[in-house]
Amino acid sequence: MSASEDASKHLRVAVVAPPWFPIPPDGYGGIEAMVHWLVEGLVARGHQVTLIGAGDCRTSAQRFLQTYEDPPGGRLGTPFPEILHALQVDEHLRDLEVDVVHDHSMGGPLVAIGRRTPTVLTAHGPVEGELGECYRLLSRHHPLVAISASQRANGPHLPWAATVYNAIPAGEYPYETDKDDFVLFLGRISPEKGPDLAIQAARAAGRRIVVAAKCNEPAERAYFEQRVRPLLGPDAEWYGHATTEEKKKLLARASALVFPIQWDEPFGIVMVEAMACGTPVVALRAGSVPEVVVDGLTGYICDRPEELPAAIRRVDALDPKACREHVFDRFDVPDMVDGYVAVYRKAIARAAAAAVA
Amino acid sequence: MSASEDASKHLRVAVVAPPWFPIPPDGYGGIEAMVHWLVEGLVARGHQVTLIGAGDCRTSAQRFLQTYEDPPGGRLGTPFPEILHALQVDEHLRDLEVDVVHDHSMGGPLVAIGRRTPTVLTAHGPVEGELGECYRLLSRHHPLVAISASQRANGPHLPWAATVYNAIPAGEYPYETDKDDFVLFLGRISPEKGPDLAIQAARAAGRRIVVAAKCNEPAERAYFEQRVRPLLGPDAEWYGHATTEEKKKLLARASALVFPIQWDEPFGIVMVEAMACGTPVVALRAGSVPEVVVDGLTGYICDRPEELPAAIRRVDALDPKACREHVFDRFDVPDMVDGYVAVYRKAIARAAAAAVA
Numbered sequence: 001m002s003a004s005e006d007a008s009k010h011l012r013v014a015v016v017a018p019p020w021f022p023i024p025p026d027g028y029g030g031i032e033a034m035v036h037w038l039v040e041g042l043v044a045r046g047h048q049v050t051l052i053g054a055g056d057c058r059t060s061a062q063r064f065l066q067t068y069e070d071p072p073g074g075r076l077g078t079p080f081p082e083i084l085h086a087l088q089v090d091e092h093l094r095d096l097e098v099d100v101v102h103d104h105s106m107g108g109p110l111v112a113i114g115r116r117t118p119t120v121l122t123a124h125g126p127v128e129g130e131l132g133e134c135y136r137l138l139s140r141h142h143p144l145v146a147i148s149a150s151q152r153a154n155g156p157h158l159p160w161a162a163t164v165y166n167a168i169p170a171g172e173y174p175y176e177t178d179k180d181d182f183v184l185f186l187g188r189i190s191p192e193k194g195p196d197l198a199i200q201a202a203r204a205a206g207r208r209i210v211v212a213a214k215c216n217e218p219a220e221r222a223y224f225e226q227r228v229r230p231l232l233g234p235d236a237e238w239y240g241h242a243t244t245e246e247k248k249k250l251l252a253r254a255s256a257l258v259f260p261i262q263w264d265e266p267f268g269i270v271m272v273e274a275m276a277c278g279t280p281v282v283a284l285r286a287g288s289v290p291e292v293v294v295d296g297l298t299g300y301i302c303d304r305p306e307e308l309p310a311a312i313r314r315v316d317a318l319d320p321k322a323c324r325e326h327v328f329d330r331f332d333v334p335d336m337v338d339g340y341v342a343v344y345r346k347a348i349a350r351a352a353a354a355a356v357a
Numbered sequence: 358m359s360a361s362e363d364a365s366k367h368l369r370v371a372v373v374a375p376p377w378f379p380i381p382p383d384g385y386g387g388i389e390a391m392v393h394w395l396v397e398g399l400v401a402r403g404h405q406v407t408l409i410g411a412g413d414c415r416t417s418a419q420r421f422l423q424t425y426e427d428p429p430g431g432r433l434g435t436p437f438p439e440i441l442h443a444l445q446v447d448e449h450l451r452d453l454e455v456d457v458v459h460d461h462s463m464g465g466p467l468v469a470i471g472r473r474t475p476t477v478l479t480a481h482g483p484v485e486g487e488l489g490e491c492y493r494l495l496s497r498h499h500p501l502v503a504i505s506a507s508q509r510a511n512g513p514h515l516p517w518a519a520t521v522y523n524a525i526p527a528g529e530y531p532y533e534t535d536k537d538d539f540v541l542f543l544g545r546i547s548p549e550k551g552p553d554l555a556i557q558a559a560r561a562a563g564r565r566i567v568v569a570a571k572c573n574e575p576a577e578r579a580y581f582e583q584r585v586r587p588l589l590g591p592d593a594e595w596y597g598h599a600t601t602e603e604k605k606k607l608l609a610r611a612s613a614l615v616f617p618i619q620w621d622e623p624f625g626i627v628m629v630e631a632m633a634c635g636t637p638v639v640a641l642r643a644g645s646v647p648e649v650v651v652d653g654l655t656g657y658i659c660d661r662p663e664e665l666p667a668a669i670r671r672v673d674a675l676d677p678k679a680c681r682e683h684v685f686d687r688f689d690v691p692d693m694v695d696g697y698v699a700v701y702r703k704a705i706a707r708a709a710a711a712a713v714a
Contacts, residue, residue: 079436080487083463087494090470106440110464113447114471130437137444 010046011344014096015039016103017053019085020073027243028214030269031124034166035104041337050096052089065092082107100344113141118347120145126266127155143347148288151266164339166267170332173276176252177320182208183312184254186247186270189215189224194260199231201258201308209258212239212250252277256315259283260305268292276327278320282311298323367403368701371453372396373460374410376442377430385571387626388481391523392461398694407453409446422449439464457701470498475704477502483623484512500704505645508623521696523624527689530633533609534677539565540669541611543604543627546572546581551617556588558615558665566615569596569607609634613672616640617662625649633684635677639668655680
């Protein structure tokens, strides 16, 4: 294979971020974190990446094109940032020669309906209800990628182009085999995440629990006051919001992550982060849990909350090495990049065929 | 001119409403009211109108295509209804043979960037800031219509296709020459509308004022409690929210509408409604006021709030007939229809020329 043939395999990819936070995000921002690792992974493989996003994006992308100077994260949930961002993205793309666009925003795909460059979408949210109907209509024009088989099963009416798991740079997570005597809840304070169930399960198991969670929105604060604060005590410590570095330390030190998820979360990246640190996951069966956790090897999957305490008592039987290796095997950034590059190539081939026809 | 030639002049127009309220709106909904009268006026002129909107639309349009079954008005200000509505509108338009689309939504024009059928936009909001930037980018693809010369002057960077005033069916408004002894404030409780200035001006003029206004959102209620309620008294009556029919009665009976507008409102339809009832307008000079009110004939335009009381004292010198005739001359539905049909024909001709080139 000649050098030129090899170079021709590299793609020119425009990655469109949502408007709300910079890439990588300072704190909250699950989609933004995934976009960050995708960009890093694509560049590491030699692809030419243009990132289009808001604010001060610091990635390895060869080119960055800005929409909002200040990301309007404070207005998350309002319509104009999505609309203006989509229009600004479109202006940038008009001046750009790329093979494929991978759009993670909600407004961008609307403009992309009329664009010739193939555009790949990832369904980052639940595929039921209003968002599911948005995905259904968008998937008539763009290849749509699921982030788990569970999400895909919840949207059987959608013409899924592929399933590509979200990933993390597993090697950058601290690996710890000598665990402390606490279990960890890490996430947001909301009924869907089950922080109260986690505390009750740890207490019933006779284990101390640390609760580190985002709790700044009105609904989160209300749930905290009503359902979480009354459960706190010497064996249930409120840590509050944890920074990225604090999260990693907590995950590495904990003897288990308790993940009593109450809805079909399409993908729970925190489970992967825990396992990367050699920390098993004790979870309730919902959403992507059975795909991410290997029951009896990298954690325990319970069908009912009453089963959680017994599972928590048995976590020391699990091997941290198996947890970490599972992440390297399945949820490391190169796995995600391989998945998406295959989707990009198919989309490019399909668009080329359509242009000829 | 033969019958077929005459018929060929009629246009097939798709009118896209915003997703939030039905057409006509039950209560609040300024854009929706304008869309309603535009549809009625186009049909009255023999054009073939397809209305695309949410909920139970009751107009004279020959065809109605629904997006949301229940208009999501309660979620006004959130992004997904705009996005899903835009996608559903696009699906409807794909099956439709029309000459021109007139889109009053915010998400629809994003999808329309890639469509061949010419799409006309009306700038219903202020043209500064974020919304102005949206209009600027959209106007690269679609003809953009201003609703007043004032709005147009505030957006000199925008390539305006035309200015078309909003209109009402003037003949359907009650005409009253024998006025009651009160002046009226009609609108929303907000600092931009100046309800407190209206009360203070009426009191200083020794005239009773009735304050009829929308006051259900948190910011409106807060402003009411802080700045309006303390000013109420025997000579300043709080009416609360007025229905469409109640508004007409209040407007007809009032000896003047007090309109101490505090921002460059692109178009204040309530001034037109007052004049249609034979009621003059005492206003502050801002936005479209000098275009809508003929100073000294259909009302008085003041430069400072201190001038309002003297103007209120002089309203009996103005002729109700002149007020009403001014609306029939300039702001009646056929005027608006003429304006938009001219824009449609230009857009169609331009698209046809572009297709040939």
